[in-house]
Amino acid sequence: MKVGLISSDPGHPVLAATAALLEQRGHEVEAVSPEGTESARPVAELADVYLLKARTPRALALAGELERRGAPVVNSAAATELCQDRMRMADLARAAGLPFAATAAAGRLSELADAAYPFVVKSRRSRRHDLVARVDGPARLRELAERWPEEPVVTQPFVPGTGWDQKLWVIDGQVFAARRRSELASASGESGRAQDWEPPAGRAALALRVGEVFGLDVYGVDLLDGPAESVIVDVNAFPGVRGRPGAPEALAALAERVAAERGRAPAGRGL
DSSP, X not given: OEEEEEOSOTTSHHHHHHHHHHHHTTOEEEEEOOTTOSSSTTOOSOOSEEEEOOOSHHHHHHHHHHHHTTOOEESOHHHHHHTTBHHHHHHHHHHTTOOBOXXXXXXEGGGOOOOSSSXXXXXXXXXXXXXXXXEOSHHHHHHHHHHSTTOEEEEEEOOOTTSEEEEEEEETTEEEEEEEEOTTTSTTOOOOOOEEOOOOHHHHHHHXXXXXXXXXXXXXXXXXXXXXXXXXXXXXXXXXXXXXXXXXXXXXXXHHHHHHHTOOOOOOSOO
């Protein structure tokens, strides 16, 4: 079996550990960098399955082209792209009955008018180093607008909760979890290191339901304790899942399963 890793950082701890496991089992692993390419043309011979870790526009275009050529991609390009748009994400989740935080499109940050403080402002497009900040008043809003004047954003009500972020990661139905002090609940904006945490059965079930709704096999769910129930504040396609024992094994098993279940006729070389 041949596994392709679509990532600009194949040395990422989880990917590297997964690749090592697959190679120990006799599989071939190939890193496929989407950067610097305009399409999937550099991929002459298809792998049996691709793991889509990168989420840049070029990575999504590459994954989409590989799918059109018949290769299974985890997660799919469409599911990954949906999770890039926080407004689409919120709309889908709430339509499916998931307890997702009330999310409103607010245009560009420089155009955002005063709202009911405190609230949380986020980049509409989820990506590395995007904007996620708590806004306690007009001064903070002006500060952020000066730094991110053209940034399209969404807003969510601030949920005080317990001051802990609850991070749940799912790989092919296996739930991994941790919690950490929320940087949004801290006056200093600093968050603590992740701590081991065993989620209650209801929250694990909620995380699994997210995968069904969004069509994801590898994903993360960020939860907060709301006044009456847990509140989902974000969903991430193929997060890092760092430091979770068993995660590389689950990812390797997923790659093997998908390749076996989605067998295809041998593809020709080139497009």
